[in-house]
Amino acid sequence: MxxxxxxQQQIQRLSRMTAEERVAQNLSIQQQLFASAAWQRAQVVAITISSGIEVDTRPLVKRAWADGKTVVIPKTLPHRQMAFYPYTDASQLVRTKFGILEPTSGTPVEKKQIDLILVPGLGYARQEMARIGFGGGYYDRYLADYAGVKLTVAYTQMAFEHAEWPVAKYDVLLDQLIVAKDGSHEDN
Structure with missing residues (x-):
């Protein structure tokens, strides 16, 4: 495919998730992420402000702040480049043509200062650790020479055993993938 x-199929699949599914899966993701060594070690965490179909990143931002971490969010630049800027509850944001909230001001943080990037996307392959994003190529360009931890948090609907899409040589692979546990199979 x-x-x-x-x-297109993934956007439709994610749009069909119920509010209850989202709440349960977000809680599962949060528990796993906050317990992970990558999260606990990170002092500077890069996070996007999520859209409606994505894993809710607002609780992740609040927890990072509560844990004393610096949160940085992306801002798109010309030539399909991006940079990460500090994000606080006082930050001014603007919605881009892509529908993403970005900072309007600030000084970009050097890539080498970011310990952990939560990489957004629509689908992830467990075996290849590949991801498919929204199609701009911004993250693949940014991550090409990034030395920190590339981690993704995903709903079960975003996780696949193998990539069901073509993985190109320039697609940057993930270091870690945290997938929500399906509540219907847990022993709670």
């Missing part, structure tokens, strides 16, 4: 078709 080509990437464009896969993206």
């Amino acid at each position: 080509d990437k464009k078709t896969f993206r």
Whole structure:
């Protein structure tokens, strides 16, 4: 399946999730992420402000602040580049043409200062540790020479055993993948 078709199918699949599914899966993701060594070691965490179909990042930002971490969020730049800027509850944000909230001011943080990047996307492959994003290529360009931890948090609907989309040589692979545990199979 080509990437464009896969993206369209994933957006439809994620749009069909119920509010109850989202709440349960977000809680499962949060528990796993906050217990992870990557989260506990990180002092500077890069996070996007999530859209409606994505894993809710607002609780992750609040927890990072509560844990004394510095949160940085991306801002798109010309030529499909991006930089990360400090994000606090006083930050001014603007919605881009992509529908993403970005900082309006501040000084970008050097890539080498970021310990952990929570990489957004629509689908993730457990075996290859590949991801498919929204199609801009911004993250693959940024991550190409990034030395910190590349971690993704995903709903069960985003996780696949193998990539069901073509993985290109320039697609940057993940270091870690945290997938929500399906509540219907737990012994709680």
